[in-house]
Structure formats: structure tokens, C-alpha cells
Amino acid sequence: xxxxxxxxxxxLFQGLNLRQKTILIISFTSILLxxxxxxxxxxxxxxxPTNFESKNLAPSLEHPFGTDWMGRDMFVRxxxxxxxxxxxxxxxxxxxxxxxxxxxxxxxxxxTADSFVSWLVDLFLSVPxxxxxxxxxxxxxxxxxxxxxxxxxxxxxxxxxxxxxxxKQLKTQEYLHISKNLGNSKWxxxxxxxxxxxxxxxxxxxxxxxxxxxxxxxxxxxxxxxxSPHEPAIGIILSEAMGYLSAGYWWLAFFPGLSLLIVxxxxxxxxxxxxxxxxxxxxxx
Amino acid sequence: MKHxxxxxxxxxxxxxxxxxxxxxxxxxxxxVEQSPIDPVRAYIxxxxxxxxxxxxxxxxxxxxxxxxxxxxxxxxKLLKGDFGVSLIYRVPVIDVIKEKFTxxxxxxACSWLISGVIGFVLGIIAGMKNGTWIDKAIKTYCYILTAxxxxxLALLLLMVFSVYLGLFPxxxxxxxxxxxxxxxxxxxxxxxxxxxxTLSLLGVAQIAMFTRxxxxxxxxxxxxxxxxxRGEKGxxxxxxxxxxxVALPAITLQxxxxxxxxxxxxxxxxxxxxxxxxxxxxxxGLRSDVPLLLGIVIFSAIFVFFGNLIADLIYEFIDPRLKxxxxxx
Numbered sequence: 001x002x003x004x005x006x007x008x009x010x011x012l013f014q015g016l017n018l019r020q021k022t023i024l025i026i027s028f029t030s031i032l033l034x035x036x037x038x039x040x041x042x043x044x045x046x047x048x049p050t051n052f053e054s055k056n057l058a059p060s061l062e063h064p065f066g067t068d069w070m071g072r073d074m075f076v077r078x079x080x081x082x083x084x085x086x087x088x089x090x091x092x093x094x095x096x097x098x099x100x101x102x103x104x105x106x107x108x109x110x111x112t113a114d115s116f117v118s119w120l121v122d123l124f125l126s127v128p129x130x131x132x133x134x135x136x137x138x139x140x141x142x143x144x145x146x147x148x149x150x151x152x153x154x155x156x157x158x159x160x161x162x163x164x165x166x167x168k169q170l171k172t173q174e175y176l177h178i179s180k181n182l183g184n185s186k187w188x189x190x191x192x193x194x195x196x197x198x199x200x201x202x203x204x205x206x207x208x209x210x211x212x213x214x215x216x217x218x219x220x221x222x223x224x225x226x227x228s229p230h231e232p233a234i235g236i237i238l239s240e241a242m243g244y245l246s247a248g249y250w251w252l253a254f255f256p257g258l259s260l261l262i263v264x265x266x267x268x269x270x271x272x273x274x275x276x277x278x279x280x281x282x283x284x285x
Numbered sequence: 286m287k288h289x290x291x292x293x294x295x296x297x298x299x300x301x302x303x304x305x306x307x308x309x310x311x312x313x314x315x316x317v318e319q320s321p322i323d324p325v326r327a328y329i330x331x332x333x334x335x336x337x338x339x340x341x342x343x344x345x346x347x348x349x350x351x352x353x354x355x356x357x358x359x360x361x362k363l364l365k366g367d368f369g370v371s372l373i374y375r376v377p378v379i380d381v382i383k384e385k386f387t388x389x390x391x392x393x394a395c396s397w398l399i400s401g402v403i404g405f406v407l408g409i410i411a412g413m414k415n416g417t418w419i420d421k422a423i424k425t426y427c428y429i430l431t432a433x434x435x436x437x438l439a440l441l442l443l444m445v446f447s448v449y450l451g452l453f454p455x456x457x458x459x460x461x462x463x464x465x466x467x468x469x470x471x472x473x474x475x476x477x478x479x480x481x482x483t484l485s486l487l488g489v490a491q492i493a494m495f496t497r498x499x500x501x502x503x504x505x506x507x508x509x510x511x512x513x514x515r516g517e518k519g520x521x522x523x524x525x526x527x528x529x530x531v532a533l534p535a536i537t538l539q540x541x542x543x544x545x546x547x548x549x550x551x552x553x554x555x556x557x558x559x560x561x562x563x564x565x566x567x568x569x570g571l572r573s574d575v576p577l578l579l580g581i582v583i584f585s586a587i588f589v590f591f592g593n594l595i596a597d598l599i600y601e602f603i604d605p606r607l608k609x610x611x612x613x614x
Contacts, residue, residue, distance in 0.1 A: 122305075123305070123308060123309070123312070125544065125589075126305055126309060126586050126589055126590065127309065127313075127544075127582055127585060127586050127589065128543075128544045128545075128547035128548050128551075128585050128589060129544060129545070129548055130547070130548035130551055130552075131547065131548070131551070131566060131581070131582060131585055134566065134567075134570045135313060135316055135317070135570075135578070135582060136316060138316075138317065138320050138570055138573070138578070139316035139317055139318075139319045139320045140319070140320070141320055141321045142320075211432060215432075215434055218434055218436075219434065219435065219436060219548070219552055222434075222436050222552070222555075223551070223552070223555055223567050223570075223571075224567065224571050225570060225571070238434075238436065238437060238440065241440070242440060242556065245440065245443060245444055245448055246448055248448065250444055253437070253440045253441070253444065254441070254444075257434060257437030257440065257441070258437075260434055260437065261429070261432050261433055261434065261437070264432035264434075265428070265429065265432040268428070268431070268432055
């Protein structure tokens, strides 16, 4: 045992059981993401100094991600962009989850309601997702507002589908029939019997929605919709970087994109490990 | 018997397509109508005009007609196959879509095929070697790919292959300054490689993970155990009992991915300046070309619908196991 302690952190990690490891991974990635958001909020107040003397510098110790054509530090810009992306992703996932909840519970009320919900899901999935976001954001008058609404209104269908299937299965359970025979209203059954069963599904679905929302927001911004060029969004940073590729300023595109990838991976990891925690059957994998 | 069932199925799907298109037309028209975009401004561009002329143009384009009337005008023309005139390309929308969709279809078909085949093979390898380092490597690769922004990967490939290695041209589907007649097949091919490569690399992840999971399940089944007991083993066993069982669901899944393929193509086309439907969508959206945008929405809905239709066909008519399952339910 003493040698294990002497070997330090790595073996300490190995000494934990799977459940503890899972929790450790979740907390570590969550802290990382929170830190990014909080730092970006602090940074957002003061505009980045433009310094033309140090423009287009390659990555160094002073500027880990290099500097852009206005001499702004890319590391700071990337952090700000990531924070913005996470906040938009959080907002969009929240709205989509609320929509899922409403539609899911609505679908439990009866056959007509259920087919209406499934029809709505099919309708939203019938147009390519990216195109739908573009369409809605134009309808909302474009700009930041348009993109956020577009992303928020289009991420519920797949989760709703899962929730709907779950509800269908739940409705065959005997205790629901008994509850109905006891004279409880449909709404009462939906909120007291069905909702508690759905909450872990929905929580997990919300976490797994984050990465999609973030990637879509970045994509649509990259294409030039929405967020104004002054905002430090990752999509804008990358579309700006596209103009400097042939000049050989690789760091302008490489690091911001990589950071986005890491953030998305972090959310995926939280979601996956969270799923393991909630589903003991899967925990040994 | 079987033909009757197929006929009924297709009839049902046709009605579904028509009703879907009606709703999509209506909904997308309504969404765009909400927008504060001024179509006249979009048409004349940055040119400055006097207010009388603006009023005349408003009159001509029917800006002040009621929404219902506008919709019925548009929808009525649509039924005759007239999608209107694109504001930015100044040609009928249908011609723009024909040209751009063809270019994109080549790109999408290439990457769809390549990603399908490579993804399937990787999935089979990972499932076969479940738990080994090969499996872990493939899993990690897929995991990272699903988190990769499409346009970033496109930028990286563009940087590495076009800027540093100079292997491929920087953009466009044909060389600059060459007359259309002189563009060779090789030129077109050369401009297709990088966009197709980007989409293929990303498309691999989903199909590989799916195949892997399915194969692992199949390998745990009783009939594989029995086959092993008979002395079958190694690749032979996989090919005979694994691949056959996994192939159909994998192909079905690949057909269900048309919607994502479209989105990916839009991003990739933007980076590589490939003149396809994705780039036209972005241009139409950014420059408020409403007729073109609505046309693209309708055609992309048809595109996605056909992907789903083929998947359903496989599901209902080709896969014998699913039929059996249905009979059991």
C-alpha cells in the first residue's frame, strides 16, 4: 500500500472504484467548463486591446494561441468565444428541454395528442437541421437573437421521440390503469406518475443536447448568420481565420477549433458518465 | 400478395409526401413572411433609388398585398412548376437548384459511399477485436470525430493539403480562368477530393459505432455460439454470420443520414468554395433571396424524404427478421 501512495496521483486514481472514477471525471470536466464560462464573463467586460505592433504573431509563451491581424491575443478571444458558445448552448438546451417536456406530457393525454406530437416531430426532422436553423433565424430577423432562437427551437425532436416511446411503454403498466380506475385525471397521472419516471431520461437528454447545440451555433455563425463580427464567437473567429489561411497563419484556425472540440468532448464525457451512473447495468463497461 | 403490399405502401408514402410538402411550403412561407426583410431591397441591392421608384417596385413585386394572397399566388405558381426567379442569380429558381443540386449530389454521393464502406469495415474490425487496442483506437477516433466541427476539419485539410503541400487547388469546382468547355474531368475530380474527404472522414463515426455495437451483440448470440461449436472461427465466422446480419441495419442507418449529409455539405462547400446547393443556401439566406431559399427548402425536404423512404423500404420488404418481429408483436 505504501508504495501505491508513493507513486502519487496516478495510482491513487487507479485505486478508486469505477463509480468513484465516473464521479471524478464528471466533476473534473464540469469544473473545467464552469471555469471557462466564468473567465469569459470576466473577460467580456473589457474590450481586447488592439496592438498593431504585435499582429499575426505565431504562438509563443506570451501568446499561447498567437495573435490575429489586429494584434489581439487569440487565447483570450478563444476563451471568450467558448464562454459565449456554452451559454448559448445552455440556453438552447434549456428551451428545447422545456419543449420536450411539454410535448411529451401532452402526448400522454390521448391518441390524437400523441399523433399530433409525432407528426410535429416528423415535420421538424423533414428539413435538414442546418437549413431549418437558417430558415428560423431569418424569420426572426437574423442577428444574435435569430441564431439563438433557431438553435433553441430545433433541438427537441430527437429527445421528444425518445420520451414519447418511453411514455408509450409506461402507459402499458398496470399501476397506471389502476390509477385511472381510481378516478385520477389524465393530467394528474401525467405529472405524478409519468413525469418522475422521465426525469432521468430528460436530464441525460439535456446534457447530450449541449454538444449538438454548441456545434450548430458555431456552424451557423461560421456561415455568416447571426452573431455580429464584433462578438468573439468561435464561428466568427474561424470564418475570419479562413481569410488568412493562404498567408500561412495556421494558429488562427487551429487552436480555436481545437478548443471547441475539447469543450464538445467534455460535454459528451459528462453525458456518457452521467448515463453510466444512472444506469447501473451499464456501469461495468 | 407482395406486390399488393408494396403498392399500398408506396401509395401511403406518396400521400405522406404530398401532405408533408404542403405543410413544409406553408410553414416555411409563414416563417419567412415573419422576417423584417425587404424583398425589394434584396433585389436592387445597394443601389440608391428615389422613393417613387421604390413605391413602383413595391407595387410590381406585390409587397403590400395581403399575406394570404401572396401565399396563394406563390403556391399556385408552384403547382404549375414555377418556383419564381432567384433574386441573386437572376434566373429561374428551378434552374439554379438543378445546377447546384447536381454538383452537390456528386459530392454527397461520393462521401456517402466512402464513409459508409470505411465506417462499416472499421465497425466490423472494432467489433471483432472487441476490447483490444485496435477496438479502443477506433472507438477513440469515432468519439473525437463526432465532436469535431465539420468546418474546422475542412479548414485543417485545406491548410495541410492546399496551402502547405500544394497538392490541391484552393477552391472552386473548376480552375479559374479556364473556359467551361475546357474543364476536364480530371479538374473536376481534383476539386472534389478534399470536400469529399472531409465529409467522408466525419461520416465514418456514426456508422462505425453502430456496426460495432451490432456485431458485438450478434457475436454473443446463440447461433454464433453454435457455429463456433461446429468449428467455425476467425474471419470466416464473422463473414458468414456477422456481416450478413449487420449489413442491412447499417445500410438503413446510412440512408437515414441524408439530413446531416446536407448540413455537412453546406459547411464543407462554404470552406472549399464548391458551387453546390449548400453554398447556394448560404448565399440565399445571407442575401435574402426568398424564392431560392423556399425552393431549396422544398427540394431538401424531398431529398431527406427519399432517404427515409429507402430506409423504410429496406425495413419493411428486404429484412426478413424485422418482418418476423412484427408478426410476433
